[in-house]
Amino acid sequence: MKRILSTFLLITTCLACQKATEVTEEPDIQALRAETKPTEVFLGNSRNDNFEMKINSNGTIAAEFNLEIVANASGYLQNLKIKNGSKVSQGQVLGTLENTSENLALERAQLAYKKAQIQYSDDSVSYSSKNSVAIENRKTLAGIKDSELNLKEARINLEKTLIKAPFTGLIAELEKKIGDRIGAGEKIAQIYTPNQLTIEAKVLETDYSNLKIGLQADVFPLAIKDKVFTATLVEINPLVDEDGMIAVKLKLNETNGLLPGMNAQCIIRVPVVKSILVPKDAVVIKSGRPVVFTYEGGLAKWNYVETGFENGTDVQITSGLDADKQVILTNNLQLAHDARVSIANSALNQN
Numbered sequence: 001m002k003r004i005l006s007t008f009l010l011i012t013t014c015l016a017c018q019k020a021t022e023v024t025e026e027p028d029i030q031a032l033r034a035e036t037k038p039t040e041v042f043l044g045n046s047r048n049d050n051f052e053m054k055i056n057s058n059g060t061i062a063a064e065f066n067l068e069i070v071a072n073a074s075g076y077l078q079n080l081k082i083k084n085g086s087k088v089s090q091g092q093v094l095g096t097l098e099n100t101s102e103n104l105a106l107e108r109a110q111l112a113y114k115k116a117q118i119q120y121s122d123d124s125v126s127y128s129s130k131n132s133v134a135i136e137n138r139k140t141l142a143g144i145k146d147s148e149l150n151l152k153e154a155r156i157n158l159e160k161t162l163i164k165a166p167f168t169g170l171i172a173e174l175e176k177k178i179g180d181r182i183g184a185g186e187k188i189a190q191i192y193t194p195n196q197l198t199i200e201a202k203v204l205e206t207d208y209s210n211l212k213i214g215l216q217a218d219v220f221p222l223a224i225k226d227k228v229f230t231a232t233l234v235e236i237n238p239l240v241d242e243d244g245m246i247a248v249k250l251k252l253n254e255t256n257g258l259l260p261g262m263n264a265q266c267i268i269r270v271p272v273v274k275s276i277l278v279p280k281d282a283v284v285i286k287s288g289r290p291v292v293f294t295y296e297g298g299l300a301k302w303n304y305v306e307t308g309f310e311n312g313t314d315v316q317i318t319s320g321l322d323a324d325k326q327v328i329l330t331n332n333l334q335l336a337h338d339a340r341v342s343i344a345n346s347a348l349n350q351n
Contacts, residue, residue: 038342042330043295044279048323051277053210053270054311057248059201061221061262063192064251065167071182073097073160082189084174088165094189097182099161102154109154113147120144163188170194172260197255199231201266202245210270211236217250221264229254233268272309276317282327283307283315292321293328293335295343300328302337 075097082094173190176182199219203211211233219229235249250266252258282292283305290307293300305320321327328341335341 036340038298038340039331039335040344041295041300041328041332041341042344043326044282044329046276046278046292046317046321046323046325046327048274049277050274051272051309051314051316052311053272053309054313055203055207055210055268055270057201057203057266057268059199059250059264059266061252061258061260061264062198062200063194063260064196064198065169066190066192066260067166068187069094069163069166069189069191071097071163071184071186071188073157074184075099075161075182077176077178077180077182080176080178082171082174084172086171088169088171088191090165090167092165093162094165095163097161097163099158102158102161106154106158109147109151112143113151116143116147165191167191167193192260195255197252197258197260198234199250199252199264199266200247201250202247203268205240205244205246208246211248211268215268215270217266217268219250219252219264219266221258221262223262224257227257229258231266272316275308276321276323277314278317278321278327279329280310280313280315281329282332284332292317293332294321295326295328295341298340298342300332300335300337300339300341
C-alpha cells in the first residue's frame with residue numbers, strides 16, 4: 001500500500017513540475033515584438049483635397065485648320081516659291097502656272113474696253129439726254145458692257161494661274177515641282193496652322209456622364225518624353241461607335257515641338273468633391289476589408305476605412321481616417337497592428 005502511495009505522489013509531483021515549466025516558458029508577446037527588427041516603410045500623407053477622376057485615352061494630334069492647296073486651272077508649273085516647312089501668309093503667292101495666253105487675253109480685254117470707252121465718249125457728244133436708261137443703252141451700243149465682262153473674265157482666268165495661300169500657316173506634303181503638268185483641282189501641297197493643334201481621341205461610353213466642355217487634360221506625346229502638355233476639352237461627339245467609344249476633341253494650350261499625326265496619351269481630369277485622399281499604395285485589404293496603416297510613434301496602427309473613387313494615383317476615403325495623418329505606403333501587406341516600423345528615407349516620404 002505504501003509503495004502504491006509513493007508512486008502516486010511521484011507521478012503527481014512530476015505533473016506539477018511539468019505544468020510549472022509550461023507556465024514559465026509561455027512566450028512574452030510584447031518582449032518578442034521588442035526584439036523583432038522594425039520593418040522599414042515609406043510614408044505618405046492623408047490630406048483634405050479636391051479629388052479628380054482621371055479618364056484615360058489615346059489620341060492623335062491634328063491641326064485645327066488643315067487644307068489642301070489645289071490648282072484652280074490646268075497648266076505647267078512655271079515657278080514655285082515654297083518647300084515643305086515653309087511659313088506662309090494668307091494671300092501670299094506660292095507658285096504660278098504658265099500663263100502667257102492668259103496675260104495676252106487680259107491685254108486684249110483691256111484694249112477692247114478702252115476702245116469702247118472712246119466710242120461711248122464720241123457718241124455722247126451728239127446726245128443731250130441724261131436719262132439713265134438712255135445712258136445705259138448708249139454704253140451697250142458702244143460695247144462697254146461686253147468689254148467690261150470680257151475684262152472681268154480675263155482677270156479671273158489670270159488669277160487662276162496664281163497659287164495662293166488660303167490662310168497663314170505651314171506648308172507640308174508638297175507633291176509638285178517646277179515643270180510638272182497640273183490639272184485643275186489637283187493637289188499641290190497641304191497647309192495647316194502649327195500654333196492651333198488639337199487631339200482627337202476616344203473614351204469609353206461609361207465615362208460619358210463625367211464629360212463636359214472645358215475640362216482640363218494632361219497630354220503625353222510619345223515623341224516627347226520629358227514634357228507634359230495641357231489641353232482643354234472643346235468637343236464631344238454625341239455618338240457611340242461600334243466599339244463602345246465616344247470621340248472627343250481637345251485643344252492644346254501649347255504646341256511647341258508638336259506635329260500633326262503624333263500619337264499621345266491623354267488624361268482628362270474630372271473634379272468630383274473635396275474629401276480625404278491617400279496615395280493608392282496606402283490601401284491594403286485585410287480580412288476582406290480595406291485598411292490603411294498610420295505611423296504613430298514608431299508603430300503601425302491598423303485603421304479600417306471605407307473607400308470611394310480612385311484615379312490610379314489617389315483613393316478617396318469616405319470614413320475611418322482623418323486628414324494630416326502619416327500613412328504607410330510600403331511593406332504594409334505584412335504588417336500587424338502595433339507592429340514596430342522605421343522610416344526608410346524621410347527625404348523621400350513627401351506626398
